[in-house]
Amino acid sequence: MEEPQIYALLGEWNSFKDYFKKDDQRAADLIEPFNLAGNTAIHIAARTDDPNLIRELLDILPEDSDRRKALREGNAHKNTLIHQVVISCENLDMVNTLLDYEMEKKLKQPGEENLLELVNDIGETPVYRAAKYGRLRMLKRMTRYVDNMEPHLYRNSDFASILHIAIIGHHFDVAMWLSKMEVIKNVVSAYGEDINEKVEPDENEGNESDKDENFRMSxxxxxxxxxxxxxxxxxxxxxxxxxxxxxxxxxxxxxxxxxxxxxxxxxxxxxxxxxxxxxxxxxxxxxxxxxxxxxxxxxxxxxxxxxxxxxxxxxxxxxxxxxxxxxxxxDNSWRDNHGDGPRTEVVLPVIQPTNVAKTRKAFLEKTSSILKPVKCKDYTPLLLAASTGIIEIVEKIIDFHPDAVSHVQRNEENVLHITVKHRQKKIYKHLKKLKVLDGLGSQITSRHNRTLLHQVARMDYYDGGNQPGVVFQLQEELQWFEVVKKIVPSHYQMYCNVDKLTARELFDLEHSEMLEKAQEWIKGTAQSCSAVSVLVATVVFAAAYAVPGGTNDHGVPNLIHSPLFLFFTVMDVVGLATSLISVMMFLSILTSPFQMQEFHKSLPRKLTIGFTLLFISLTTTLLAFGSTILLTIWVENPKWSSSLIYSATFFPVTLFGLTQFPIVTFFEQFPIVRDISHRMKRLRKRVRKIIDIITMSKKPTRKRDYSKYL
Missing domain, CATH: 1.20.1500 (YheA-like fold)
Known part of the structure; x- marks a missing residue:
């Protein structure tokens, strides 16, 4: 086989074909293993995308039994010729050629399966394989020869459906086309793929033999x-x-x-x-x-x-x-998996002297135990979409099935519990618009007696957030706790979970490691930035006494009447003032107590002001430097060289501004800036409503009240 293998590598398919035409012995080698994967020479020739070549090679075979074997027997993975065509060919006529050739030569024996119903070693038919690899055009062509789609709906090895495999591969065009088939509705709710999500261990979980049944997903x-x-x-x-x-x-x-x-x-x-x-x-x-x-x-x-x-x-x-x-x-899974057990109600909290060290040690020992995956059969699509933040699916489910908003798991976790513990703010805002927060926020989980605030305190679902730096991440967590606290009944704040911890105590324990990192980060940052601020203040202070152009005998600057000199003076004064104030901000940070509550507003606000003032001082220092250069080399008839110097002078300012542009996001930490932004959004909405009423471009819509479904 060395000679035809070389022809195949070089793409000399005419020589490849002529080699097998020479005698019957070589023709019989067409159906023998051609490479280590067990592919025959005809399997390899299918890569050419040439139906005529495949037909000619099949005609070379001396007997019909050999042609039948070439079409029906597979390689080492039992992939037949048409299995290979699915993934290696673009020409749709390859499918027609193979199927028509079997019919013309009458190679199919009575009782045998169709070529499209033959399966490989993992139970995939060619039709299933086309959906698996996203070959929509090939799939459409094959289904013209299929009278019954039942043999192609599942893979025999694990019974994953054809729609599951298309979604797993992100072949949504294939999934859309399959959804138009009436028979596909039978596989939508079938469970196809495993999922592992870490939660705390539960002694009441089923044994290992129940995993395969419970870990399947629709x-x-x-x-x-x-x-x-x-x-x-x-x-x-x-x-x-x-x-x-x-x-x-x-x-x-x-x-x-x-x-x-x-x-x-x-x-x-x-x-x-x-x-x-x-x-x-x-x-x-x-x-x-x-x-x-x-x-x-x-x-x-x-x-x-x-x-x-x-x-x-x-x-x-x-x-x-x-x-x-x-x-x-x-989908109606939210009805089938609804928790119908008795609701957990608030009882008097356990009041006892708190031993912080003992409580923390017991808590860490318990959380360090091996975590088990949750049974995702209990996680309906609404809860899964809420956990991943897919607002499109959440909106559609609640719109088509309003009663799904009241769905709870068997441990009484509802969609708001899932949303809160996964920090999905978009889903939270959507639920707030539906007026269902009060009804959902009063529910308590039955497994660990967690209120909504206990869910906020958990760190096992925290993904790092979107804020730069651990200080602002901790601030975001504290702000999220305060937001959820507003919708929880006030008497829930003293409610203890199964570990005899209130929500605030659990929050402090869960975020203790983040607090330590935030303390180290803010100390190091404040020290470094204060050193830079002192250096800038020293430079601009010295520049005030060494004015550009020098002074006369009376100490008056020679260039005092130049507009650039006034610009230099203003920039120098602003740079000195902002650098000194930033030093004060960073020093006040270093003398702070660094308690948890300090990271809610005080420390991040000081850090933001210090960063902002340091940025302004550096910018004004560069501008003062640029104006000094311009005053020094100023000429009445500037040439191209002086213009080049002017451009190079302001280049550091521009480059520094571009590199530090993300620092503008720190302005959002100011309460006044957030308040102005909020008021501007409200004003814009009101103006838009007035315009819609005047122009009659928007018809009044009747909003559905979802609170009645709770």
């Missing part, structure tokens, strides 16, 4: 654990990214390429049969303009890979949203 549960395929996961994207995303057309980048040729011809016949009105409508100005816009965007995307990637991401987001629409409409 299609909607699986989609609810994929936040990256929805646009809500793009919250950290920049302004330019979002602008490009919004400007791109809704039609996908690959829509024309993935369209089946027969679908194009069938659509063309429908257009011809629809008559002149249809033709006129298809060539209306809006349709033409949208087509031109699509073509322009396609050309731009071909030239700019970044635009192409954004477009493909948008296409995937829209397809995932459509799949979620289909799955939400037929």
């Amino acid at each position: 299609c909607l549960q699986l989609l609810s654990k994929m936040p990256s395929v929805f646009r809500s996961s793009n919250s950290q994207a920049g302004f330019v990214h979002n602008l490009i995303y919004d400007c791109l057309p809704n039609k996908g980048y690959d829509d024309e390429e993935d369209e089946d040729e027969d679908d194009v011809s069938r659509r063309g016949k429908e257009d011809l049969e629809s008559g002149k009105n249809k033709v006129k409508k298809s060539f209306s100005p809006p349709a033409v303009s949208s087509t031109i816009y699509y073509v322009i965007c396609k050309l731009v995307a071909k030239e700019w890979d970044s635009v192409k990637e954004i477009w493909k991401k948008k296409q995937k987001n829209m397809q995932a949203k459509e799949v979620a629409d289909f799955l939400v409409r037929i």
Whole structure:
């Protein structure tokens, strides 16, 4: 086989074919193992995407039994020839060639399965394999030869459904196409993939033999654990990214390429049969303009890979949203897995002297035990979507099934409990709009007697947050605790969980490690920044006595009447004042007690003011330096060299501003800035409502009250 292997590597397929034509012995080698993977020579030739070559190689075989063997026997993994075609060929006629060849030669024996029903070593049919690898056009072509989809719905090795495998591979175009089949609804609620989520151990959990049954996920549960395929996961994207995303057309980048040729011809016949009105409508100005816009965007995307990637991401987001629409409409898991046990009520708290060291030691010993995965069969799609922050799925489920908002697990965790402990603020804001926070916030879990505040205190679901630095991360946690505290009944604040800890005590214990890191971080930062501030103050103080241009005999600056000299004086004074105040801020941080509550407002505010003033002092120092250079080399007839010097003078200022631009986010820590921002948003909403009323562009909508479903 060395000679044909060389021909195959070099792509000399005519020589490859002629080699097997020479005699019957070589022709018989066509169905012998050609490489270590057990593929035959015909398997290798399928990579050419040439149906004629495959037909000629099959004709070379001397007997029909050999041709039948070539079509039906697989390689080392039992992948038949048509299994190989699914992943290695782009030409859809390859499928027609193999299926038609078997029919023409009458190679199928009575009682045998169709070529498309043969399975490999993990129980995948070619149709299933096409869905697994996202080959939508190949899948459409194969299903024309399929009368019954039942053999292709599941994989025999683990019974993962064809819709599950398409969603796992993020092939949402395939999932959308499969959703149009009536038979696919039978597999939507089937459980297909494992999930492991860490929670505390429970002695009442089932034994190991129950895992396989309880760890399976439905299609909607699986989609609810994929936040990256929805646009809500793009919250950290920049302004330019979002602008490009919004400007791109809704039609996908690959829509024309993935369209089946027969679908194009069938659509063309429908257009011809629809008559002149249809033709006129298809060539209306809006349709033409949208087509031109699509073509322009396609050309731009071909030239700019970044635009192409954004477009493909948008296409995937829209397809995932459509799949979620289909799955939400037929999912009723929130009814089947609803906890119907007695509700846990508030009792008198356990009041006892607190031994901090003993309590912390017992708590750490308990939390260091081995964690077990939760039974995700109890986690409905609504709870999973709330845990991952997929607002699109949460909105759809509550909109189609309003009663799902009152669903609780068997341990009485509801959607608000899941939202709070996973810090999903978008989901929290949506639930707040639905007026259901009061009803959901008063529920207590039955397993560990946790209130909503106990859920906030937990760190086992904390992912680090979005704030820069551990100080601002701890502040964000304290702010989240205070936000949730407002919707919890006041008498819940003294309620103890199963460990005899109130929510505040649990919060302090869980965040003790973060507090230590925040203390070390803020001390080191304050010391370093105070040294820089002192250095800046020294420089600008010295610059005030060594003015550019010197002074006359009376001590008056020679360039006092120049506008640039006034600019230099203002920048120097501002730099000195801001650097000294920043030193005071950083010194006040170093003398603070560094208690937990200090990180809620006091310390982050001082750190923010110090950072801001230090930034201003450095900027004004650079501007004072630039004005000094300009005053020194000022000439009445500037040449290109002096212009170049002017540009180089202000280059450090521009570069420093660009590198430090993210520091602007620290302004959001000021209460006055947050208050102004909040008031501006409210004003903008009111102005928009007034405009809508005046122009009558928006019809009044009736909002559904979801609080009655609790």
